Amino acid sequence: MKKKITVWQFVSQYGALCFLIALLAGNAVFTKNFISINIVWNLITQGFVTIVVSLGMMLVISSGGIDLSVGSVMPVAAMITAKNLDMGILPAIIMGLIAAILIGCFNGMIVAVFKIQPFIVTLAMYMAARGIAQLTNNSMVYNFTNETFNSLSRFRIAGKVPVQILIIPIFLIICFIIVKKSTIGRYIQAVGDNREASRLSGVNIVSTIIFTYGMCSALAGAAGIFEIARVGASDPNTLGLHVELDAIAAVVLGGTPMSGGKINLSGTVFAAIVMQLIVVTANMNNISAQIAYIVKAVVILVAVVIQRRESLKR
Amino acid sequence: MKKGSFKNEILEFLSGHSAAVVLLVLVFFGIIHFDTFLTRNNILNVLRQSSMLGVMSIGMTFVIITGGTDLSVGSVFALSGVIAAMFSSRNIFVGIALALFISALTGVINGVFISKCNVPPFVSTLCTMMALRGVVHIMTDERPMQLDKEAAKGFYNMGGAEFLGVPVLVWIFVVITILACLFLKYAKLGRNIYAVGGNMEAARMMGLNVDGTIIAAYTLSGILSGIGGLMMCARTGAAYPLAGNGWEMNAIAAVVLGGTAMSGGVGTAAGTIVGTLIMGCISNMINLEGSLGSSWQYIINGAALLLAVLLMQFQTIRKKYSDIETV
Numbered sequence: 001m002k003k004k005i006t007v008w009q010f011v012s013q014y015g016a017l018c019f020l021i022a023l024l025a026g027n028a029v030f031t032k033n034f035i036s037i038n039i040v041w042n043l044i045t046q047g048f049v050t051i052v053v054s055l056g057m058m059l060v061i062s063s064g065g066i067d068l069s070v071g072s073v074m075p076v077a078a079m080i081t082a083k084n085l086d087m088g089i090l091p092a093i094i095m096g097l098i099a100a101i102l103i104g105c106f107n108g109m110i111v112a113v114f115k116i117q118p119f120i121v122t123l124a125m126y127m128a129a130r131g132i133a134q135l136t137n138n139s140m141v142y143n144f145t146n147e148t149f150n151s152l153s154r155f156r157i158a159g160k161v162p163v164q165i166l167i168i169p170i171f172l173i174i175c176f177i178i179v180k181k182s183t184i185g186r187y188i189q190a191v192g193d194n195r196e197a198s199r200l201s202g203v204n205i206v207s208t209i210i211f212t213y214g215m216c217s218a219l220a221g222a223a224g225i226f227e228i229a230r231v232g233a234s235d236p237n238t239l240g241l242h243v244e245l246d247a248i249a250a251v252v253l254g255g256t257p258m259s260g261g262k263i264n265l266s267g268t269v270f271a272a273i274v275m276q277l278i279v280v281t282a283n284m285n286n287i288s289a290q291i292a293y294i295v296k297a298v299v300i301l302v303a304v305v306i307q308r309r310e311s312l313k314r
Numbered sequence: 315m316k317k318g319s320f321k322n323e324i325l326e327f328l329s330g331h332s333a334a335v336v337l338l339v340l341v342f343f344g345i346i347h348f349d350t351f352l353t354r355n356n357i358l359n360v361l362r363q364s365s366m367l368g369v370m371s372i373g374m375t376f377v378i379i380t381g382g383t384d385l386s387v388g389s390v391f392a393l394s395g396v397i398a399a400m401f402s403s404r405n406i407f408v409g410i411a412l413a414l415f416i417s418a419l420t421g422v423i424n425g426v427f428i429s430k431c432n433v434p435p436f437v438s439t440l441c442t443m444m445a446l447r448g449v450v451h452i453m454t455d456e457r458p459m460q461l462d463k464e465a466a467k468g469f470y471n472m473g474g475a476e477f478l479g480v481p482v483l484v485w486i487f488v489v490i491t492i493l494a495c496l497f498l499k500y501a502k503l504g505r506n507i508y509a510v511g512g513n514m515e516a517a518r519m520m521g522l523n524v525d526g527t528i529i530a531a532y533t534l535s536g537i538l539s540g541i542g543g544l545m546m547c548a549r550t551g552a553a554y555p556l557a558g559n560g561w562e563m564n565a566i567a568a569v570v571l572g573g574t575a576m577s578g579g580v581g582t583a584a585g586t587i588v589g590t591l592i593m594g595c596i597s598n599m600i601n602l603e604g605s606l607g608s609s610w611q612y613i614i615n616g617a618a619l620l621l622a623v624l625l626m627q628f629q630t631i632r633k634k635y636s637d638i639e640t641v
Contacts, residue, residue, distance in 0.1 A: 066436070068563075116623050117576045119383070123563060124623075128616025134609035245385075245440055258434040290456075293448035297441035301427065308432040 047276030056216030064260030074240030077221030104217025108210035192260025373538030381578025382435030391558030421536025425529030473548030511578030
């Protein structure tokens, strides 16, 4: 028997997608020059960081935690990579990623072993990692020139299509495999849903949580590395500032509840694009970026209120 | 036997007041290491700088005891300063009243979304944080807004004035602290805040007005951040669009350093003050040292926070084990 789905249920399930379609439709009508292929490329290059960081945040939130430190992990990985570019690009990137993963595993270990709330652990790391990133270059912007490294983010396929269109799917596939095809994905959701029950049924909680935070940090680190490749300089003071808030907002807007136990992968991606699209829309219509902030806030709040309403009804 | 129990008592006392111990150690270290640490000027400096974050953190304490968080405090802080500065040329009292009203209103909005619509506190206050920061940028046009120092002379002078040799800002901080301690300890609403944070379902079944308590806690947090913003505005003589940016994290850190559990139901305003002073002392000493950059402040603050929480966690674990033994 087919279940009847009310409009509200549909909206709460696919809220981010609905917003995305509504925004696109509204833009197509009201914004001049909106319907062009360039818009898509812009969205993808500018939204890259939010999308990648949100994917990691989604894993952490579905495990019942939260990671505030992603915005500070980004500059740590980026600075380490930038400083070691002379060693060759691949070793430099690997070093940056390892640093990020270590920070994530540290977070996960404290959360899992000492049972301290993720909010506080990652808040401490949010402060400390920012300081560490600044120390690497005395709080100054580190400029570098390395054409090959820059092309990681600047290369345009056939002179037009940004290379990010190939990179994002790689991250998506990794997350898809983790979430849908692997046991670890099931474990993450189980731990988020009911930690005690999953422990009793033999899930190794410590390693699951460490993996989750490590993965989140690795994704954040990768986002940082690709971002400095795009900019051509690494600024330890501002790189990744407030990214954690955008990412959390995207995850929640995408339909992954803050209480954990559920993952909505596609929702997260759509929501991250929505967040970026709001900014782009404001830009194209000569509306100040500040109003975009306000709009973002309202969109998130409305979406969450609808989601909560529906989940309570059930 | 007696000796052992005495030792235990000391250990118990130390772990129960770990934040105060950390502060004492810091102060002791400061006195030994820096000649200028114990001068009147320096101490007043620490207190003055801590006063604004302190007032904000007290509001945050209420919210965290209910089991929530309030990320909007930094934006409310900025907004109330901007409103005061806007009205300073006409009538500063209207400005102050309006600033506090808007701050309270933000808290009410947060509280209603959280209690009536079941929005997670993090999300609801994140939204008000973003929206109000946007409003602040629009109102100030992203430039500092000067206070009319002639028309609002009394208000501006208050920022630098001293009473009995202590800055007025510090007096405000002290008075609010004492009121908050008394409020949490003796007022009905204060007790309700603990009850709601300890066990919301139980509180509801006991007939407490849970929604009202939550709304009140967020409203108090809003008002106190507003007061903090006014203090900052009076002190600097201008309202900056980026004022209080990131302070929500510092306030949360101060509250947690002071022994308030993020899970709710436990905590004191006095502890929060100790937490604020710890952060103030750390930044003061880094300034006195001179050779350490501000990046070290981040690292040391983060490490201190983690250490404090780990200590508290060990304490609760030990208590659990000792309970099991005695049973």
